Amino acid sequence: MADSDGRQVDSINHSTEEDVKLQEVVQAKCEGKELTKEEKQRLRKEKKQHKKNKKDDRGPPEKEKEKEKASVLAPSKPATQSPAHKAPVPVNASASESPVAAEKPAKSKAEQRAERRARQDTERASKQGKKEGGQQSASSKPKATPNELQPVVKRLPEHIQVDDPAALKKLAKKLERQQVPLRSDYGYKVSLFSHLHQYSRKNPPTQQISIPATVIHPSIVRLGLQYSQGIIAGSNARSVALLHAFKQVIQDYSTPPNEELSRDLVNKLSPYISFLSQCRPLSASMGNAIKHIKKEISNIPSQCKEEEAKRRLQECIDSYINEKIILASEAISKYAIEKISDGDVILVYGCSSLVNHILCEAFEKQRKFRVIVVDSRPRLEGREALRRLVKKGIRCTYVLISALSYILPEVSKVFLGAHALLANGYVMSRVGTSQIALVAKAYNVPVLVCCETYKFCERVQTDSFVSNELDDPDDLIVTRNGKTHLENWQTVKSLGLLNLVYDVTPPDFVDLVITDLGMIPCTSVPVVLRVKNVDQ
């Protein structure tokens, strides 16, 4: 620690007066006072800020954004203010400074410095106020400022920048650093989707990994393979599997000397997450789960013993699964069963664990209804749903999605599951869902979407092109009557196969969204997101 500080002091020494504050801190250190955690953080922030100011003229904007993101991510989102942790507050403040600095480059450096100093003074004052008492009122003030100035434009996720060679190079370098194998694209990609990855199931990402894997935990390797081969599919299943794998990782983790669990564990998780997103792009629910875990990890106080910390994390993961997934589905079932009446004919699409659960519960509660399961090539997930429902004893009909117009006049309600709910009210779900909602609207059949709140996502999207997932194109090939027409599609120059995984449904097709917080219209999703953020 002393060395790094010394180096910092050297590099900073030969520059301007903005480092007076730093000098103060350094002096305090030399005088024998131990640097508190916040001051260490502030030191780091100052250094970054300084570097950024130097590069302001020449640095490309991406690097800034990346650093912003990194600086915002590292100590995670605005956390509950525990007495031991005042670190997030100065961090957020300084993070909010950087976007302000980026947005107003015209302001002179002196003005920026003055601004920053004034803000830090207010923080320091508020910190003093907190020390004396009245935590809530004081903490809400500094929290309000960073929230308002929170960076609006986040860094673009890598998996939708495949057509940008610079982004690809950066990703390759990052993966090399983390020792995660890079997966290469397969087959001819339709030009409309050249910004997305397209992998083949026959080339699993683990081919280049040596056994035993040194950097990546074996349970993560197994999980990645299960994702890429489609053995674990469905957003709830993937999240639960991910959390269980993380529990295993935490169990086997041991803090190296001179490191803190809260920071080191987060760094250990990064290559795992890169590996998993190489196997299959992360879903919105997985993203929220990971954010939650990282926040919990960084909230572990430093004086906590390792065993205690691990136990606490495991409990936290268990309670997340219990609350957000299991109990949420119970709550949703309760609301949804009110909407199912005797004599109903219910249409479902594909295999949604939540919708299947609702139907089984309703059947147990002696509701009389029958189900029509609609399925689509090439995944044919509806057969799985069909098996589960038939095992329960529910009367079922099975059709393919092209027969939708034939079967819809018989239907009284449509229940759909969701992969994520976007902030502008659009529902992101399995491809084909929007079609079902469209035809149901044309026949005046109510459409109900069931979705847990942990799948709500702050992204916005209006069409199914900009952010999607391309599955293995070979899945579309089929042999009928002994003839396989698309067998050699790779050799034919102008032929492309498109196997989309998700699509977005506009909110005017959806009549109701049933969540664990209640039954809301599609447009209330940003309200729920705001409520959730305030709670946290």
Added chain:
Amino acid sequence: RLHSLHVLSDRFQETLARNQRFTETPVKMPGADKETDLSERIESFLSELKRCGRGAGSLRDSAETARETTALLRRITAQARWGNAGELMEIIRKEGRRMTAAQPSETTVGNMVRRVLKIIREEYARSRGSSEETDQQESLHKLLTSGGSSEDNFRQHFAHLKANVIEAINELLTELEGTTDNISMQALEHIHSNEVIMTIGRSRTVEAFLKDAARKRKFHVIVAECAPFCQGHEMATSLCKEDIETTVIPDAAIFAVMSRVNKVIIGTQTVLANGGLRAVNGTHTLALAAKHHSTPLIVCAPMFKLSPQFPNEEDTFHKFVSPHEVLPFTEGEILSKVNAHCPVFDYVPPELITLFISNIGGNAPSYIYRLMSELYHPEDHELYTGK
């Protein structure tokens, strides 16, 4: 004497015909050579129709069916025994009923029968010297002035009627042969360069249409594969041979990609009298998606597909094939507890259609009823008395 032949059951006749071919010793009824030959042909045509259904067995091109039907009708006109126009029409109506009963979903057969009936009526009217009846609609004036029913009008015998009718049927055959070319000639008027065109399943008319346009323009085609028969795959490989950029998508992705599509061009099995369509399953979804995105929906259909039927109730409109296509027998344990449906056709209402392109040019769906009155006589709309 044809009546006596029809007294024997169809199956007996079939076996008769088959045995004849097999044993090479034709069983000839005295003085009935022509009629045996004729009935043989009719029977073989009927059994072909019965065997092939869309999606199972050998797929028959509608144009082929139309041509064969017309050729058969010409043969009947030439070889059957009839004295006047009325008898001929009676014979043709009878045969027509049997043919449509063999495969009710193949409406081209019935359409051709009605066309021939109209030809006979016209030739008869011309031979009689009466003016061409331009307005065949029922009107109060007509009811009052014509007085007598028009049935006995057909009892007169004309020597050249046979020759005239056969000549007219030959003209009809030439028209049938040129339909696909006539439609593809209009392709360049409707497709501009760098367009994205969407289609579903496999239609030979649309294929020819797109290939003709591809000779001069560069565009992109998206084909929805149309499960469970997946004829879209064949269409895509065939289009690729002409170097057209093609993409195959599953049916579920139709709405997802529709926002990038400029035009939807489809074929159909039948055009109904109200301007609606009976097309492959999945077309209604495609039409709704196009309507939502305000994308024009163009139907390429030759005139012989225009049928004077209106969309019937659900029970009689749909045709189903084996649910094995949807849920294979390998899923045995759930198959017995589940209803699986595999409909072949979809009804598309005329409000969703923008344009019909046929061999006589482009028309709006609201004009179809008018075209129908030019092709068929209103009394021929019902070949059956009770259906």
